[in-house]
Amino acid sequence: MTTANASLLQAARAFLSGQSLTPAAQATLAAVTDDLDSWCERIAPPSAFQPIAPGCSGPDPIPGYPDAALYWHTPEAYHPDRPCRLFLFMHGGDTDTPNTAPLDNYIGPKAVMHPFLKNLPIIVAAPSAPPAPNGKRWNHPGAVDYLEAILDAATKKFNIDRERIIIGGHSMGGFGAYHLGQLLADKAAALWLSAGAWKLSDFRSLIGTAVYISHAKYDCAYAYRGAHKCPRHHDWCGTSFARAAHQLMLRDQVDHVYDEHDGGHGLFWEPAQMSLQRFLNWALLQKRQPFASRTALVTPRGTADPDLPERPFSRWLSIDRALPGEIAFDRINLTGPNVAWTIDELAAQSFFLDQQKRPGARLIAAIDGANHFAVTTENVAAFSIWLHPEMVDLNQPVTVNCNGRVLTAQPQPSLLTRLEGMRLRRDPASPYVAKISFDLEKP
Incomplete structure (x- = not known):
């Protein structure tokens, strides 16, 4: 292994462990654009597992x-x-x-x-x-x-x-x-x-x-x-x-x-x-869908009973900067007796739905054509779309229709982006190799 490759692997492992990198080290990782799966296997070689008794x-x-x-x-x-x-x-x-x-x-x-x-x-x-x-x-x-x-x-x-x-x-x-x-x-x-x-x-x-x-x-x-x-x-x-x-x-x-x-x-x-x-x-028939054609990102999210944690990323979306403001969550309201001693009381237990506003931000997105995304935002100042060849042609520009505004960017695959996705999501299998970022506060 060359000294340069050894330094690259060391920098990548340091980055995944949560350390900050110098601009020069980041540039080195960003310059690697090919054979990213192979590089990731070298950075984090597969473990050898021991037999476990059933x-x-x-x-x-x-x-x-x-x-x-x-x-x-x-x-x-x-x-x-x-x-x-x-x-x-x-x-x-x-x-x-x-x-x-x-x-x-x-x-x-x-x-x-x-x-x-x-x-x-x-x-x-x-x-x-x-x-x-x-x-x-x-x-x-x-x-x-x-x-x-x-x-x-x-x-x-x-x-x-x-x-x-x-x-x-x-x-x-x-x-x-x-x-x-x-x-x-x-x-x-x-x-x-x-x-x-x-x-x-x-x-x-x-x-x-x-x-x-x-x-x-x-x-x-x-x-x-x-x-x-x-x-x-x-x-x-x-x-x-x-x-x-x-x-x-x-x-x-x-x-x-x-x-x-x-x-x-x-x-x-x-x-x-x-x-x-x-x-x-x-x-047994289900498999994860990291390239799902539709996805949504809500932060904070959960059931608010009692916690509603911030988590500004999900699947191929991340919110890089949110704006102050509220978004509407669906709320359940129970009706009827809380304790049903008879079958009639049980049948009377029901609900109605309304909405409650809480501070938050939301992205709803879909891949709706070749290299084309449709995105709606609430209280989002800047966001990123994380990409993979199964989602778009990375050699061509990507167009995003965001709240009626047409945005365009040219994706650039890199090892740095792949590692950023792995670190952000605490997921060594995170597959995204490129991302396009948009600041909606800029003209």
């Missing part, structure tokens, strides 16, 4: 989270030389649910999901929920970083196919899936939103990622209360949350499956188990 294992520690526990289910078919699907599962429960819940209640040998997982060609990562003062433990500040730490741990321990990662959860974990799914949609092949709830959302954040909504028709019914003394409350995880999300996703053309089954809240009910099997069969 079945359940853990708890493993999670770096940076000393009070957390991470459990695994490894399929019989796993081989360290072959990339495998990953299902990142968020468990249900409440404030005082112990860290052993992922194993004891869901993926362990005697748990409800185990019969469906043991022959499935997918690795399951099941972390304990972060501590929080209420039962929405997956929705509090810091939950995004926590899930990204789980993904890092999984990809270091197993040979994970990053294009086939499923993120989902049930009950309290379903709350988290509605919330974190919007924030991490560009990392997922698909999302599973099971028996969850939400408060505010712009589900267009999910465009480009397949979604499976599963919810029990009798979630709040007295006869399906399980060990509870009274029926589950409508505002905990009533079916209205799923029905409203389904209605909004139809309106916004978000690719999804809506599975309202005839069971109760718990996954032990037979209709819920049948829905789980349908979801898993479907999940």
Whole structure:
């Protein structure tokens, strides 16, 4: 290896680790425009993975989270030389649910999901929920970083196919899936939103990622209360949350499956188990779509219950500078009795939708022709579109119709841009090799 190449690799690795580079080092990386996949393999050579015994294992520690526990289910078919699907599962429960819940209640040998997982060609990562003062433990500040730490741990321990990662959860974990799914949609092949709830959302954040909504028709019914003394409350995880999300996703053309089954809240009910099997069969067919022809970027985003984090990038969009101002989020409002002791009271539980404005910025974008994009913005001063040869011809100019204004730029692939995308997204598989940036405040 030449001294120049060694210096380039050193600079690239330093950049990916979060270090700042000198202008000269940045120029060196920007000058590399060919064979970028090969360069990335040299910068971060593929890991050698060790065999893992099939079945359940853990708890493993999670770096940076000393009070957390991470459990695994490894399929019989796993081989360290072959990339495998990953299902990142968020468990249900409440404030005082112990860290052993992922194993004891869901993926362990005697748990409800185990019969469906043991022959499935997918690795399951099941972390304990972060501590929080209420039962929405997956929705509090810091939950995004926590899930990204789980993904890092999984990809270091197993040979994970990053294009086939499923993120989902049930009950309290379903709350988290509605919330974190919007924030991490560009990392997922698909999302599973099971028996969850939400408060505010712009589900267009999910465009480009397949979604499976599963919810029990009798979630709040007295006869399906399980060990509870009274029926589950409508505002905990009533079916209205799923029905409203389904209605909004139809309106916004978000690719999804809506599975309202005839069971109760718990996954032990037979209709819920049948829905789980349908979801898993479907999940095996899904693959991440980094070049989706439609996408949206909303920041901050999530369910605002209680957190609404900033994340100014998703898929092939980034907001480089936002303007002060508010954007409208869809809001669910529950109606009818909160506790249904009779079937008539259950039938009276419903909802209506309106909107609430919160500070934020939004981009809605589509590839609507050869080297042509249509973009609408709200409270955006500057933005970038990240590109790949599967999206456009990089040898030709790209035209963007933005709010009726026609913008044109010539993309230039470079190793620096590829690395910028990997670092921004904390994703070594980020494929974008060029970007075009626009400052809307300039004439």
